[in-house]
Amino acid sequence: MPDIDAALSKALREHPNDLVDLIIHVSGDLSQRVQALEKRNVEVRRRFRLTGAIGIRCTGKTALSLARSSWITKIEADGPVRALGR
Amino acid sequence: MADSEPKITRGLMRSLNTVRNDEQLMPIIVRFSPDHRVMRSGEGIVGVQHVHSFHLRPFAHMMATPRAIERLADNPDVVRIYQDLPVYALLDASTPKIGAPRLWDEGLMGEGTRIAIVDTGIDPEHPDFEGRIAATTDLTSEGLGDGNGHGTHCAGIAAGSGKACGGTYRGVAPAATIYAAKVLRANGQGMMSTVMAGVEWAVDQGVHIISLSLGGPGPGDGSDALSEICDAAVAEGITVVVAAGNDGPNGYTIGSPGCARNVITIGACNDDDRIAHFSSRGPTTDGRVKPDVVLPGVDIVAPRAGGTSMGAVVDEWYTSASGTSMATPHAAGVCALLLQAHPGLSPAHMKARLMETAVDLGAVPYAQGRGRVDAWSAAHTDVEPPLEPPTGPGPIPGPPQGCLPGALRVLLGLNPPRQDED
Numbered sequence: 001m002p003d004i005d006a007a008l009s010k011a012l013r014e015h016p017n018d019l020v021d022l023i024i025h026v027s028g029d030l031s032q033r034v035q036a037l038e039k040r041n042v043e044v045r046r047r048f049r050l051t052g053a054i055g056i057r058c059t060g061k062t063a064l065s066l067a068r069s070s071w072i073t074k075i076e077a078d079g080p081v082r083a084l085g086r
Numbered sequence: 087m088a089d090s091e092p093k094i095t096r097g098l099m100r101s102l103n104t105v106r107n108d109e110q111l112m113p114i115i116v117r118f119s120p121d122h123r124v125m126r127s128g129e130g131i132v133g134v135q136h137v138h139s140f141h142l143r144p145f146a147h148m149m150a151t152p153r154a155i156e157r158l159a160d161n162p163d164v165v166r167i168y169q170d171l172p173v174y175a176l177l178d179a180s181t182p183k184i185g186a187p188r189l190w191d192e193g194l195m196g197e198g199t200r201i202a203i204v205d206t207g208i209d210p211e212h213p214d215f216e217g218r219i220a221a222t223t224d225l226t227s228e229g230l231g232d233g234n235g236h237g238t239h240c241a242g243i244a245a246g247s248g249k250a251c252g253g254t255y256r257g258v259a260p261a262a263t264i265y266a267a268k269v270l271r272a273n274g275q276g277m278m279s280t281v282m283a284g285v286e287w288a289v290d291q292g293v294h295i296i297s298l299s300l301g302g303p304g305p306g307d308g309s310d311a312l313s314e315i316c317d318a319a320v321a322e323g324i325t326v327v328v329a330a331g332n333d334g335p336n337g338y339t340i341g342s343p344g345c346a347r348n349v350i351t352i353g354a355c356n357d358d359d360r361i362a363h364f365s366s367r368g369p370t371t372d373g374r375v376k377p378d379v380v381l382p383g384v385d386i387v388a389p390r391a392g393g394t395s396m397g398a399v400v401d402e403w404y405t406s407a408s409g410t411s412m413a414t415p416h417a418a419g420v421c422a423l424l425l426q427a428h429p430g431l432s433p434a435h436m437k438a439r440l441m442e443t444a445v446d447l448g449a450v451p452y453a454q455g456r457g458r459v460d461a462w463s464a465a466h467t468d469v470e471p472p473l474e475p476p477t478g479p480g481p482i483p484g485p486p487q488g489c490l491p492g493a494l495r496v497l498l499g500l501n502p503p504r505q506d507e508d
Binding site: 086 | 205206236240274275276278280281282283286289299300301303310311312315318319322329409410414
C-alpha cells in the first residue's frame with residue numbers, strides 16, 4: 001500500500017466524483033507507468049524524471065483505486081504555492 | 087552646467103506630463119545660484135509653498151503647481167529644479183551589507199555562472215538583463231513574459247547589471263547568466279507540480295544555481311514532492327536556494343520547499359541586521375533548524391517588469407518590495423560569486439561556507455539560522471562540509487495539535503488559498 005496521508009485518503013473517499021490534482025510516486029520505468037495510468041483514463045499532467053513522480057488529475061474514486069497498485073509508493077496532494085514578495 | 091541643459095530634470099518633466107490637475111502641488115527641490123538668498127523662499131510666485139531652505143548649499147524644498155514650476159524655471163536665479171522623491175532601503179545598501187562590492191573589486195561578478203530564477207517569469211526588455219538571458223520557458227500556459235513583476239525583481243536582485251540606473255541598483259552577481267522558468271501565474275500563484283517542472287527544466291539547462299522565492303503553506307517536514315525534487319537537484323550538483331516564507335514571527339511556519347533538507351533556506355533581515363518580523367521561523371515538523379541563514383529582504387529596490395506595479399514603484403525601471411523572496415536571490419547572487427571564486431564548489435560546500443561564516447545577529451537559530459550572510463568571508467574562508475545535518479538547540483516542543491501538512495489543509499478546504507497581504 002502506498003504512503004498516503006489519512007486525511008487525504010478520507011477526503012478522496014468523501015469526494016469520489018470530484019477531480020483532484022495529485023502527485024504520485026512510482027517504482028519502475030516512468031514511461032511504462034505513465035502508459036499504465038493513461039490506459040486507466042487518468043490525465044497525466046507532468047512527469048518528473050528526477051524523483052520518479054507523476055502529476056495527475058483524476059477523481060477521488062480513481063485515486064483510491066490507484067492506491068491499490070503495487071508500483072505506486074506514495075500519493076500526495078498537488079498543493080498551491082505562491083510568490084513570497086510584495 | 088551647460089547653458090543648453092534644461093533647468094527642469096527629465097524625471098520631473100515626465101511627472102509634469104502626467105499631471106492632470108493644474109492645481110496639484112508637487113514636491114520639488116530647487117537649486118538657486120549661490121548669491122541670491124532672497125529667492126530661496128520662492129516668495130512672489132503664485133502656486134509655490136516654501137517648506138524648507140538648506141543652509142549648507144543653496145537649495146530649497148518647496149511644493150509647487152506645474153505652472154509655478156515653469157515660472158520658477160524662467161527665473162534667472164534658479165539653476166535646477168528636481169523632483170523630491172521618496173527614499174528606500176536600496177539594493178545599493180543591501181549589497182554592501184553582505185560584502186558583495188568587496189568581491190566585485192576582486193573581479194568576482196558572477197561571470198561564467200548560470201542562475202535559474204523559477205518564478206513569475208522575467209521581462210526580457212529590461213536593460214539590466216541585456217544580453218544575459220540565456221533561456222526562458224513558460225510552464226503556466228500564460229505565455230512568456232512577466233505579468234506580475236516578482237520574477238523580474240528577483241532576477242534583478244540576483245544578477246541585474248544596474249544599467250537603467252547607472253549602476254545604483256546593481257544586483258549581487260551582475261555578470262551571471264540568467265535562466266527564467268515561469269511557474270507562477272500573473273497573480274503570483276501556482277501549483278507544486280508546475281514548480282517541480284520548472285526545477286527539472288533548470289536542471290536540464292545545466293544551471294549552477296536555482297533560486298526559488300516561493301512556497302506553500304507550512305509547516306512541512308521536507309518529505310513532500312516539491313522538497314524532494316529540490317533535494318534531487320542538489321544531488322545533481324546544483325545549489326538550490328529557497329525562501330523560508332513570510333508567515334513569521336510564529337514558529338513552525340516554514341513550508342515546502344523551504345523545509346527541504348539539502349537546500350539553503352533563506353530568511354530575511356533588514357539593513358539594521360534585525361530579523362524581519364514576517365520572516366518564517368523553524369523548526370520543521372521533524373525538528374530541524376531552519377532557516378539556514380538570513381539576508382536583506384526589506385524594502386529592496388530592484389528591476390521592475392514593464393506594465394507591472396508589484397511593490398512600491400520607484401520609477402519606470404525599478405520597484406521596491408519586501409519578503410523572504412527578496413532575500414533569496416541575494417543568496418543566489420552570492421553563490422554565483424563564490425562559484426566564480428571556487429569553480430566546482432559543491433552544494434554542500436557552498437552551504438557550509440555560507441553558514442560557517444555568517445554573522446551572528448543575536449537571534450534564536452529558528453529565526454536566523456547561523457546568521458546573516460557575509461559574502462566576502464564566505465569566499466575567503468575555507469570550510470569543510472558538515473558530516474552530519476545540523477541539530478537543533480535542544481528539546482523542541484512539538485508542532486501545534488491538529489497540524490496537518492499545509493497543502494492538505496487547502497485540499498480539505500480548511501484554509502482557502504492565501505490572498506496577497508497588504
